Amino acid sequence: MHGLLNRAIQCFLVDTYGGKCWTHVARVAGVEPGGFEAMLTYEDSLTDAVLHAAVAHVGLTREMLLEDLGTYLVSHSDHEALRRLLRFGGETFLEFLFSLEDLPDRTRLAVPDLEMPELELAEDGEKGFLIQCRGGWPGAEFVLQGMLRAMADDYGALALLDVTDRRRDGATLTVSLLDATFHSGRSFSLVAGCP
Numbered sequence: 001m002h003g004l005l006n007r008a009i010q011c012f013l014v015d016t017y018g019g020k021c022w023t024h025v026a027r028v029a030g031v032e033p034g035g036f037e038a039m040l041t042y043e044d045s046l047t048d049a050v051l052h053a054a055v056a057h058v059g060l061t062r063e064m065l066l067e068d069l070g071t072y073l074v075s076h077s078d079h080e081a082l083r084r085l086l087r088f089g090g091e092t093f094l095e096f097l098f099s100l101e102d103l104p105d106r107t108r109l110a111v112p113d114l115e116m117p118e119l120e121l122a123e124d125g126e127k128g129f130l131i132q133c134r135g136g137w138p139g140a141e142f143v144l145q146g147m148l149r150a151m152a153d154d155y156g157a158l159a160l161l162d163v164t165d166r167r168r169d170g171a172t173l174t175v176s177l178l179d180a181t182f183h184s185g186r187s188f189s190l191v192a193g194c195p
Contacts, residue, residue, distance in 0.1 A: 001047040001137060002114050006036035009050055012072045017058055028053035041113070044137070051139075063163070066139045070146025074154065086151055093155035094180055097121060097129055117141070117170060127177045134170035141171040148175065156185025 014022045026033055029049035036042065055062050074083050085106075089099035104116040117136030124130045133141040141163050152159040158179040165172040 001042050001044050002111070003036050003040040003042060004038045004111060004114060005137070006042055006047055006050065007038040008073060009047070009054070009069060010035040011078070012069045013054055013058075015076060015078070016068070016072060021054075021057060024057055025050060025053040028057075047137075062139065063142045066142035067146035067149075070143035070148075071150045072146070073143070074147050074150035083154065086147070087154070092180060093152050093157035093159065094177065096151060096155065097131075097175065097177075100131065117144070119144075124174070129175040129177070131173040131175065132170065133173060136170070141166070141173060145173055148173070154186050156181060156183045158182035 010022060010026075013025060022035070023033060025031075026035065029046065029052070031046065031050060051062055051065065055065055058065065060068070073079050074086065086096070086103075089096040089103070098121060100119045100121055104118055107114060107116050115136055117133045117140045120132040120134070122130045122132070131144075133144055145161050145163055148159070148161055152161075157177060160174075160176040160178065162174050163171050164174055
């Protein structure tokens with residue numbers, strides 16, 4: 001597993017549950033107390049051990065923990081650069097959804113060896129969408145679900161999301177866009193530092 005993902009899990013646990021949580025998880029999983037180096041690669045089994053220890057310690061299911069990680073990656077102030085990168089996907093949440101298929105390629109421009117799931121969007125009714133999430137790493141669909149929830153809120157849209165049809169090689173996310181302009185959303189400017 002890419003160190004960037006492992007480091008994201010580590011930072012999420014520290015920022016959300018505190019340093020003592022990370023210390024406990026690291027000890028149980030057999031990780032050095034300093035944690036992960038973002039640009040190294042680690043055995044998948046080590047990532048699984050970290051997630052298993054985190055789930056046991058915080059009392060959430062693995063799916064819920066990964067969804068919370070996705071929300072954290074978009075909404076935490078330390079990850080404003082990721083939020084900004086995602087907001088370049090469109091002026092509205094609907095435009096953003098239609099840009100999702102390009103996200104893995106855009107990510108590989110920045111981090112070529114980061115394994116990302118392939119995404120395919122299809123319309124499902126008047127305000128519904130299906131996102132096929134194939135490949136990547138186990139649980140990527142739940143991280144994506146959390147990211148999409150946070151992005152819907154960021155755009156001011158009201159959307160229901162659910163992971164369905166889980167398979168060994170991926171899953172389907174359903175998106176029901178109930179109200180594209182539910183609230184004003186967060187401000188965004190093409191120029192960093194401007195309102």
